[in-house]
Amino acid sequence: MILFERVSKRYPNGREALTHVSFGIQSGEMVFLTGRSGAGKSTVLKLVALLERPTRGIVTVNGKSTGALKARHIPAFRRQVGVVFQDHKLLADRPVFDNVALPLVVAGAPLKEIDKRVRAALDQVGLLGKERMLPAELSVGEQQRVGIARAVVSKPPLIIADEPTGNLDPDLSLEVMRLFRRFSDVGVTVLVATHDQHIVRDLAKREIVLASGEIQSQGDIERTDTLPHVVPRR
Amino acid sequence: MNPAIFGTRHAQALLGSLGRLKRNPLATVLTLLVIGLALALPAALGLFVINAQTATGGFSNAVDMSVYLKSGLPVAKAQQLAANARERPEVAQVTVIAADEGLAEFRKYSGFGAALDALQTNPLPNVLHVMPRRGASSAADLDSLRRYFAAWPEVDVVQLDTEWVLRFNAILAVLRRLVLVAAVLLGAGVLAVVGNTIRLEILNRRAEIEVTKLVGGSNAFVRRPFLYTGLLYGIGGAVLATAILETAVLVLDPSVATLAQLYGSRYALQGPSGQVLAALFGGGMALGWLGAWISAHRHLRSIEPRA
Numbered sequence: 121m122i123l124f125e126r127v128s129k130r131y132p133n134g135r136e137a138l139t140h141v142s143f144g145i146q147s148g149e150m151v152f153l154t155g156r157s158g159a160g161k162s163t164v165l166k167l168v169a170l171l172e173r174p175t176r177g178i179v180t181v182n183g184k185s186t187g188a189l190k191a192r193h194i195p196a197f198r199r200q201v202g203v204v205f206q207d208h209k210l211l212a213d214r215p216v217f218d219n220v221a222l223p224l225v226v227a228g229a230p231l232k233e234i235d236k237r238v239r240a241a242l243d244q245v246g247l248l249g250k251e252r253m254l255p256a257e258l259s260v261g262e263q264q265r266v267g268i269a270r271a272v273v274s275k276p277p278l279i280i281a282d283e284p285t286g287n288l289d290p291d292l293s294l295e296v297m298r299l300f301r302r303f304s305d306v307g308v309t310v311l312v313a314t315h316d317q318h319i320v321r322d323l324a325k326r327e328i329v330l331a332s333g334e335i336q337s338q339g340d341i342e343r344t345d346t347l348p349h350v351v352p353r354r
Numbered sequence: 355m356n357p358a359i360f361g362t363r364h365a366q367a368l369l370g371s372l373g374r375l376k377r378n379p380l381a382t383v384l385t386l387l388v389i390g391l392a393l394a395l396p397a398a399l400g401l402f403v404i405n406a407q408t409a410t411g412g413f414s415n416a417v418d419m420s421v422y423l424k425s426g427l428p429v430a431k432a433q434q435l436a437a438n439a440r441e442r443p444e445v446a447q448v449t450v451i452a453a454d455e456g457l458a459e460f461r462k463y464s465g466f467g468a469a470l471d472a473l474q475t476n477p478l479p480n481v482l483h484v485m486p487r488r489g490a491s492s493a494a495d496l497d498s499l500r501r502y503f504a505a506w507p508e509v510d511v512v513q514l515d516t517e518w519v520l521r522f523n524a525i526l527a528v529l530r531r532l533v534l535v536a537a538v539l540l541g542a543g544v545l546a547v548v549g550n551t552i553r554l555e556i557l558n559r560r561a562e563i564e565v566t567k568l569v570g571g572s573n574a575f576v577r578r579p580f581l582y583t584g585l586l587y588g589i590g591g592a593v594l595a596t597a598i599l600e601t602a603v604l605v606l607d608p609s610v611a612t613l614a615q616l617y618g619s620r621y622a623l624q625g626p627s628g629q630v631l632a633a634l635f636g637g638g639m640a641l642g643w644l645g646a647w648i649s650a651h652r653h654l655r656s657i658e659p660r661a
Contacts, residue, residue: 199570
């Protein structure tokens with residue numbers, strides 16, 4: 121699903137964020153990306169979401185090399201990747217429903233379909249019945265779950281999350297991570313960047329450790345490739 | 355994409371733009387006012403030219419010619435010449451003003467009554483007052499008619515005011531050019547106003563644009579609501595410009611009627627015609643859309659999602 125081949129990334133200000141990074145993530149795997157801040161976790165996620173392109177090396181996501189992708193194909197590419205942020209990036213002036221519906225609206229889904237899928241996604245994160253509320257009326261944990269609902273609403277084969285539990289207390293964090301594990305169980309590939317070691321231990325999933333832009337350890341690929349790719353049931 | 359979804363997306367963008375304009379009534383009204391005035395100004399000038407042309411269309415049809423016969427020519431001969439003149443196809447009407455009538459009229463209106471009494475004989479000749487037909491009153495037609503009368507041996511002088519017709523037409527031509535120049539300049543103004551307003555809105559909605567691009571919104575999708583906003587500004591500006599023009603006509607009409615009456619005319623000021631309205635709305639929509647497009651094209655590119 122994700123393949124990094126000797127990838128380096130140097131930002132315009134000269135900082136080298138990644139150096140010769142190579143790893144692979146199988147379809148349906150759930151992987152944690154850990155390391156101190158500044159180790160390059162965010163850069164890896166940006167390269168996967170095509171927010172940045174590699175300076176050297178090849179990043180392949182879902183069978184497509186991101187370096188060669190033309191600008192007009194970027195929107196279609198991004199629709200295949202659900203992204204969850206630490207600060208959840210919700211639109212403050214839109215109700216929960218509109219926020220979650222956005223990926224479907226930009227993809228041109230029919231209204232009936234949008235209505236059905238948004239409710240299903242909110243149901244999965246336990247927020248059904250709060251469609252009309254504004255993000256500010258929700259708790260931080262709920263806001264984060266709205267962000268997750270938005271990331272999964274269009275059933276992307278890949279979900280990436282950047283410190284999704286950074287602002288949550290331990291109980292809420294575990295709850296959010298279990299949510300990600302449920303998606304992974306039904307065949308969605310999940311890549312989570314976090315520095316929360318408790319969670320990584322609790323979920324017992326593969327861990328890729330970054331230090332100063334290089335891979336320190338990357339564990340073994342789970343044998344999930346023997347499982348058939350299952351589309352999550354909503 | 356199927357047409358129903360395509361239509362739905364456009365309807366959503368349009369309604370979204372309308373909603374946003376409604377949420378900032380003061381800013382919207384101020385912008386509309388600027389656009390409305392910029393559209394109304396050249397349209398008003400154009401309306402003035404159209405009115406001047408129509409009003410003086412009456413004048414130039416009433417252009418007349420005074421054919422002064424040689425003095426001492428008997429009135430009977432003058433009547434006979436008038437009959438000949440009426441045969442000409444381009445002549446509508448010929449009136450004979452006999453020397454005696456002319457003197458009486460002059461005595462009555464000029465205020466030189468006493469001075470005229472001192473004269474032994476009537477100094478005025480018999481005059482043929484010739485009205486050309488409608489459609490034969492262009493400068494060239496009038497000149498050829500003048501030469502026709504001047505060739506008669508009984509004629510002393512033909513007096514004709516073609517000069518002012520030519521001058522007036524030249525003034526109208528200058529004004530028409532002025533309308534064009536004003537339209538181009540103020541049109542550029544509308545582009546700038548719409549472009550700048552859209553630019554500010556894009557900056558205001560930066561976060562929303564970033565998120566939309568992040569979840570896979572194409573440039574066309576992100577641009578669409580701004581284009582509709584520009585289009586709505588154009589339509590709103592045209593509505594306002596129409597209102598301004600109609601009000602101006604309403605205010606000016608009584609005084610124009612008085613002026614026309616002094617010239618013996620019952621001319622009533624013409625409001626914007628269908629053609630003027632079509633130009634206002636067509637121009638407003640085109641400028642609004644174009645201004646928004648230029649601005650969106652320039653500024654949306656620079657907004658890319660950051661994680």
